[in-house]
Amino acid sequence: MRILYFALLRERVGTAEETVSPPAEVKTVADLLAWLRSRSAGHEAALANAALVRVAVNQDYAGPDQPVQAGDEIAIFPPVTGG
Amino acid sequence: MTVRVQQQDFDTAAELDRLTAGQTRIGAAVTFSGLVRDFADTAPGSTQSMTLEHYPGMTERQLEAIVSEARQRWPLEDCLVIHRYGRLAPGDRIVLVITTSAHRQAAFEANAFLVDWLKTKAPFWKLEEHGGERRWVDAKESDDEAAARWQR
Numbered sequence: 001m002r003i004l005y006f007a008l009l010r011e012r013v014g015t016a017e018e019t020v021s022p023p024a025e026v027k028t029v030a031d032l033l034a035w036l037r038s039r040s041a042g043h044e045a046a047l048a049n050a051a052l053v054r055v056a057v058n059q060d061y062a063g064p065d066q067p068v069q070a071g072d073e074i075a076i077f078p079p080v081t082g083g
Numbered sequence: 084m085t086v087r088v089q090q091q092d093f094d095t096a097a098e099l100d101r102l103t104a105g106q107t108r109i110g111a112a113v114t115f116s117g118l119v120r121d122f123a124d125t126a127p128g129s130t131q132s133m134t135l136e137h138y139p140g141m142t143e144r145q146l147e148a149i150v151s152e153a154r155q156r157w158p159l160e161d162c163l164v165i166h167r168y169g170r171l172a173p174g175d176r177i178v179l180v181i182t183t184s185a186h187r188q189a190a191f192e193a194n195a196f197l198v199d200w201l202k203t204k205a206p207f208w209k210l211e212e213h214g215g216e217r218r219w220v221d222a223k224e225s226d227d228e229a230a231a232r233w234q235r
Contacts, residue, residue, distance in 0.1 A: 007136050007208035008219040056206070059141035075138055075206075079222030082135065082166060082207025083117055083178055083198060 001070055003036070005046070006077035009053070012046035021070070029055050030064035032074065052078050084154065084162045086146040088137060090169040093179055102161050102181055109160050111187035113194040115180040121173035129213040135168040135177065138206040142166070149200045153182070156196070157189040164197060166207065196233050203230040 001020055005013045026035050033055070037047045047053055055062045056075040068074060087093075095116055103112055121130045146164050153162060165179040180197050184190040209220040 004138070006138055006206065007210070056138075056141055059138075059144050061204075075141065077138070077206060078208065078219070080203065080206050081209045081220045081222050082137070082205050083202035083226075 001032075001068065002073050004073065004075040006075065008078050009046040009076055012042055014040070014042045027067060028064065029057065029062050029066045029068055029074075032068050033064075033076075036076075047076070054079060084147075084150050085164070086143055086150060087163075087165045088139075088142050088146070089165065089167060092167070092176060093165045095176070095179055098163060098165070098179060099181055102163055102183055106160065106183070108185055109183045110185045111190040112181060112183045113187070113190040115178070115194050115198050116176060117178035117198070119171045119173050119175045119177055130173055131212045131214075132170055132172055133177075133212075134170045134210040136208045136210065137166075137168045142206050145205045146201060149197060149204060152200070153193045153197050157182075157184065157193040158186075159184050159189060159193055162193065162197070164201065166201070166205065168207065199226070199229045199233060202226045 001022065003018050003020055005016055010016050022032060022035050026032050033047055033053065037044050054077050057066055057068060058073050095114065099112060099114055103109055119133045121128050146166065150162055150164060153159065160183040163181040167177050171177060180194055182190045182194040182197065203226055211218050211220055
């Protein structure tokens with residue numbers, strides 16, 4: 001599973017991209033975020049405030065209950081500020 | 084319909100001409116240009132640069148989805164969205180949205196819809212520099228409210 005981070009969350013995690021193999025009990029976006037938070041202090045700092053975290057699965061916005069699986073491209077980023 | 088996400092500048096007049104040339108069914112073309120201003124929440128003149136980061140692939144997909152939605156809701160002849168990324172200076176163009184239709188109301192409304200929605204859905208993030216300090220721009224509630232008025 002490929003994880004991409006953008007903007008402030010990329011800076012807090014300390015990497016733009018990582019490939020992870022979460023355990024089988026990680027089945028949803030919410031499970032994945034909780035599991036990622038345990039990976040480092042940077043991950044924890046980036047993901048602790050759920051209000052500032054948006055997730056896309058395979059380039060479409062995803063809610064906390066959306067399933068995730070091996071092979072997915074998961075992007076994690078703050079609320080967008082374009083335009 | 085066209086969506087372009089690019090680093091380079093664009094020529095607003097040339098894009099408008101291209102969209103309307105030889106078209107006799109278009110009665111109205113509405114052009115929105117978004118520019119980098121030199122102040123944010125801080126004092127005027129304080130912003131030195133603005134860098135736009137995006138998510139290649141998803142950004143285009145989201146913009147295309149927003150454009151499709153606009154075309155379903157209003158009788159548009161055509162529509163163009165250009166959004167830049169990279170490092171920009173105050174006064175630079177960031178975004179161009181042109182909508183064309185037989186009548187002005189559809190062109191105006193669809194244009195406002197596109198701008199409101201792209202601000203809340205398209206994955207872009209602004210990083211401002213002022214006085215040697217860098218700061219990621221916070222999302223604005225007022226932008227969410229502007230987009231929400233198009234919910235139905």
